[in-house]
Structures are given as structure tokens and as C-alpha cells.
Amino acid sequence: MGARHIKTAALTANTTTNQKVSDIVKGVIEDVKVNGDKAVRSYSEKFDKWSPESFKLSDSQIQDIISKVSAQTIADIKEAQKNIRTFAEAQRASIKDFEVEIQPGVFLGQRNNPINRAGAYIPGGRYPLLASAHMTILTAKVAGVKHVIACTPPIAGQIPHATIAAAHFAGADEIFLLGGTQAIAAMALGTETMAKVDFIAGPGNAFVAEAKKQLFGEIGIDLLAGPTEVLIIADERADSFTVATDLLSQAEHGPDSPAVLITTSEEVGRETIRYAGEILKKMPTAELAGTSWRDYGEVIVVDSLDEAYELANVYSSEHVQILTQRPREALEKMRNYGALFLGEKTCVSYGDKCIGTNHVLPTRKAGRYTGGLWVGKYLKTQTYQEVVDEKASGEIGRLCGRCSRAENFEGHARSGDLRAHKYLKDEHGWIDEVKIKASL
Template sequence: MGARHLKTAALTANVATNQKVTDIVKGVIDDIKANGDKAVRSYSEKFDKWSPESFKLSESQIQDIIAKVPAQTVADIKEAQKNVRTFAEAQRATITDVEIEIQPGVFLGHRNNPIDRAGAYIPGGRYPLLASAHMTIITAKVAGVKHVIACTPPIAGEIPYATVAAAHFAGADEIFLLGGTQAIAAMALGTETIKKVDFIAGPGNAFVAEAKRQLFGEIGIDLLAGPTEVLVVADDHADPFTIATDLLSQAEHGPDTPAVLITTSEQVGKESIRFADEILKKMPTRELAGTSWRDYGEVIVVDSLDEAYELADVFASEHVQIFTQNPREALDKMTNYGALFLGEKTCVSYGDKCIGTNHVLPTRHAGRYTGGLWVGKYLKTQTYQEVVSEKASGEIGRLCGRCSRAENFEGHARSGDLRAYKYLKDPHEWIDEAKK
């Protein structure tokens, strides 16, 4: 029968950047490039109504802020960060330096060197995403980044206490109460008071994403992120109430979250729709979650799990939950996703907040060619080579000469000729004439 929709998305996710956003961001970047701190302050006043004596928090300010955070919240931050750190350290342990002797006297290798300075953007906006501090700062520090700057915006003119605490406990070397395009531009370009970084990570709104896009090349970035995405693959044993709950848990991120169910059971599909509509009635974030579910929600019935996995790979969703009798099967059946959540005992919210895997993940089909943020993103794998044998240098020189002349690179060829001349006594007329 093929795939059939029980619920079809009313809208298609818009991957194009609004031209107005592009123009505003470019104007802010150009102004900060020309006017530094003065421009940063002007935009912070304009967009966030925030203009303190210093955007950078002093150590005493940080300690005063932490003192205002409930003890249970501090304990929870530390426990979640322990999980993130433990997993990041395990990832780092898999990345090794390499050196091999490919032939006698010829050594090739690579070193994994950390970036010197990184910026971590921790969003505010609708929600204080303090978990983003765990994901960006701890991961950088485990990779060995020497200096990490954290930027987070004030929320409605107020200090986000828990976010500041999370950034501090994660190991941020400097914390700035600064948000939006102005924060990204200041970190990427540098100002009188904010030293330029080499790499910026962290999610954000359309303006933050566009600023990272425009500044990519000036600095490295983690991902070009779009709206949150969630997809559930379910068989006929899956619990529709759990499916509905988990789809809506991600739909509350914003009004444009694709929330998709692919199932082999029409009954599971229909019941999931019914429960989603029922849960939304009393859900505190129903305005956002309901808009996403109405406009971007899909429920698709397929004939087999193989077809479900194949279709899920086409979606290449940021978050993919597997609610089947054998959820680990997805590890072999699927390759396109940001992260997999296997079985009904886990959920995307665990990954978002506390379980230890990174929540900065690819969206807009980018899971087809990249993974999410991890320690490897903060490392530069840099190669080196050394020839210590005269005989080997001469022989490679001969090869280099032939390879280079096949491409009409005479200058390259002559570097090879010279080694063959010096170490193997090969005659080369151009060398003898140049040395006269």
C-alpha cells in the first residue's frame, strides 16, 4: 500500500533566511566591526534594554548570582554537568594522535590540537537554556580549549541566575551578559573589551543563526541550526500516549517545529493524534506546541519497519525516537539523524537537559552529512611529515618530479629534483646552470 498520511503538515519548514533578518544582521556586524564596544552597547540597549557598566561579570558578581540560585537547582546543574563531562571525556579518549613510518626514514603523522579560544552562546529568549552551557563549555574544556567566553542575554531586563551558575560551573573563563547578533559579532570580531575567539558554538534564534552564518570563515562555527525537529518511529506495540507526550515536548520549542510520527500501525497513529489533541488542551505551552503540531505535525503509516526506517532517513530529523520491540535495530538500519533515542524508557528531553549526550544537533537535513557538537569539533587534526633518510628523500624527490611535471608544475618538480640531486646524485641541468 505504501506510505499514507493520517495527518499532513499544513506548512513546509522554511529553510530560507528572511531577507529582513539578513539585512539587519549585516548592519549590526558592520557597525560593530567599525565601532566596537560603542556599537555593542547601542544594540544591547535597543534589543535587550540592557546597558550595565560592564557586560562582563566579575568574580564577585558571579558568586553573588550563584548565591541566589536554589540549592536544588545548583545540585541538578552539577549532576547534569557530570554526565556531560563523563561522556565528553569518553569521546575525547577515542581521538588519538597518529604517527607511522610509511617506508624506512619517512614519518607521517597528525596531532589533535585544541582551538585556542572559543565562544559559547547560551540563549535566553522564551526559555533560559542553561543546559546549553553544559553542552558548549564543558565540551570545549574537555577538548582542551584554553579560554572559553560565555555570552547569555538578560531575560526581560533580568539576570538569568541559573544560566550564569551553569556557565560558571561548566568552566567558562569569562561570562558576559550579552545576547543576540551583538554577542556573536563581538566574539567573532573582537572589541575593546571582548577578545576575538576562533570558534563559536551554541543555538539561538534566527538572528543568532544568521550572524553565525555571515561570520563563518572569520571564525569556525558548530552548525547552522534551524528549528527543533522530532521524529518517532513506532511499531504496533508502542504507547500512543507516550508518543503524543514526547512529540509535544519538542513542539513547545517554537511555532515551527516539525513533529513527525512514522508507524506501522494505523491504530497507534490515530490514538497518538487523539492524545496529542487532548494533552494540548491543558498544556501550559500549548500556544507554541499547538501551533507546531497544527502546522508542522505529521503522522504517516507504512507497511513495515524497514519502510519506516527508510522514510525516517529521508527526513534526517534532528531527534529520532525509536519505539519498537527491538529499538537497537535502528543503529544498523538508519544513518541520517542528529541523535537516536532508543526505546520508550528514554526521550529527547533527556538529551536536551541532562543525560550527557550533546544537544547541539544538525537540523534541516544536515544529519545527512554531519553529526552534532562534540569534543572533536573543538580539535584541529593537523598533519606533519618528516623525512630523515637521504635515500628516501631522493627517491620521493624523483617521484615528486614526475608527478609535478604531469600537472605542469615545474617549480614543484624542481623541489623534488633538488633532493634527488643532493642525495642520489641525479644529474639535473637546471641545477648545474643555476649554480654557475
């Protein structure tokens, strides 16, 4: 029978940037480039109604802000950060420098050097996403980044105390209470009071994503984030209430977050739809979650799990949750995703908040060609080479000469010729000609 929808999305996910957003972002970037702090303050006043004496928080301000956070929240931040640090340290340990002697006297090597300065953007907007502080700052610090600047916006004119605490405990070297395009531009370009960074990581709204896109090249970025996505693969034994709960947990991120169920059981699919309707009736974030579920939610019935996995690979969702009898089968069957969540005892929200893996993940089918934020994103894998044997240098020089002339690169060829001449006594007319003419 093939795949069949029993709930179809009312809208198609928009993957293009609104021209108005693009133009606004371009104008802000150009203004910050020319006018620095003055422009940053102007846009902060305009967009966030926020214009403190200094956007950078002093040590005493940070400590005062932390004192307003409950002891339980502080303890939870530290426990979540312990998990994230442990996983990041394991990632760093998996990345090795090496040197190999490919032939006698010829050494090739690889070093993984951390970026010097990084910016971490921690969104505010609808929610104080303090978990993004863990994901961006901690990961950078474990990678060895010397200096991390954290930017997070005020929320409705208020300081997000828990977010500031999370950024501090994650190891931020400087914390700025600044958001939006103006924060991205300030970090990327530098101003009188903010030093330019080399790389920016962290999710954000359409303006933040567009700013990162326009500034890519001036600085490196983690990825271009779109709306949060979740896809669940469920078999006939999956608990429909769990499926509905987990779909809506991600739909509440915003009004345009795709939530998709692919199941081998029509009964599970229809029960999930019924439960979702009931849950939304008293869900505090129903306005957002309900809009996403109505406009972008899908329920698809397939004939087999193999068909489910293949269809999920086409969707290439940010989060893929496996609610089947053999969830680890997905490790072999799935290729395109941001992160996998295996079994009913696991859920996407764990990854979002505290389990230890990173929640900055590819969206809009980018999982086809990249993974999410991890320690390696903050490292530059750089190579080096050294030839210490004269005969080896001469032999490689001969090879270089032939390879270069096959591409009509005469200058490259001559660098190889010179080594072959010096160490193997090869005759090359151009060498003698140049030396003779230069001596006259």
C-alpha cells in the same frame, strides 16, 4: 500501499533566510566591526533594553548571582554536568594522536590540537536554556580549549541566574550578559572589552544563526541551527500516549518545530493524534507546542519498519526516537540523523537536558553530512611529516617530480628534483644551469 499521511503538515519548513533578517544582521556586524563596544551597547539597548555598566560579570557578581539559585538547582546542574563531562571525556579519549613510519626513514603523524579561544552562546529568548552552557562550555574545556567566553542574554530585563551558574560551573573563563547578533559579532570580531575568539558554538534564534553564517570564515562555527526537529518511529506495540507526549515535548521549543511520527500501525497513529489534542488542552506551553503540531506535525503510516527507516533517513531529523520492540535495530538501519534515542525508557528530553550526549545537533537535513557538537569540533586535526633517510627522500623526490610535471607544476617538481639530486645524484640540467649563472 506505501506511505500514507493521516496528518499532514499545514506548512512547509522554511529553509531560507528572511532577507530582512540578513540585512539587519549584516548592519549590526559592520557596526560592531567599526565601532566596537559602542555599537554593542547600542544594539543591546535597542533589542534587549539592557545597558549595564559592564556586560562582563565580575567574580563577585557571579558569586552573588549563584547565591540566588536554589540548592536543588545547583545540585541538578552539577549532576547533569557530571554526565556530560563523562561522555565528553570518553569522546576525547577516543581521539588519538599517532605517528607511522610508512617506509624506512619516512614518518607521518597526526596531532589533535585544541582551538585556543572559543565562544559559547547560550540562548535566552523564551526559555533560560542553561543546558546549552553544559553542552558548549564543558565540551570545549574537556577538549582542552584554554579560554572560553560565554554570552547569554538577559530575559525580559532580568538576569538568568541558573544559566549564569551553569556557565560558571561548566568552566567559562569569562561570562558576558549579552545576547543576539551583537554578542556573536563581539565574540567573532573582538571589541575593546572582549577578546576575539576563534570558534563559536551554541544554538540561537534566526538572528544568531544568520550572524554565525555571515561570520563563518572569520571564525569557525559548530553548525547552522534551525528549528528543533523530532521524528518518532513506532511499531504497533508502541504506547500512543508516550508517543504524543514525546512529540509535544519537542514541539514546545517554538512555533515552527517539526514533529513527525512514522508508524506501522494506523491505530497508533490515530491514537497519538487524539492524545496530542487532549494533552495540549492543559499544557502550559500549548501556544507554542500546539502551533508547531498544527502547522508542522505529521503522522505517516507505512507497511513495514524497513520502510519507516528508509523514510526517516530521507527526513534526516535532528532527533530520532525509536519506539519499537527492537530499538537497537535502528543503529544498523539509520544513517541520517542528529541523535538516536532508543526505546521507551529513553527520550529526547534526556538528551536535551542531562543524560550526557550533546544537544547541539544538525537540523534541516544536515544530518546527511555532519554530526552534532562534540569534543572533536574543538580540536584541529593537524598532520606533520619528516623524512630522515637520504635514499627515501631522493626516491620521494623523483616521484614528486613526476607527479608535479603531470600537473604542469614545474616549481613543485624542482623541489623534488633537488632532493633526488642531493641524495641520489640524479642529473637535472636546470640545477647546474642555475648554479652556473648564479656564480658568474
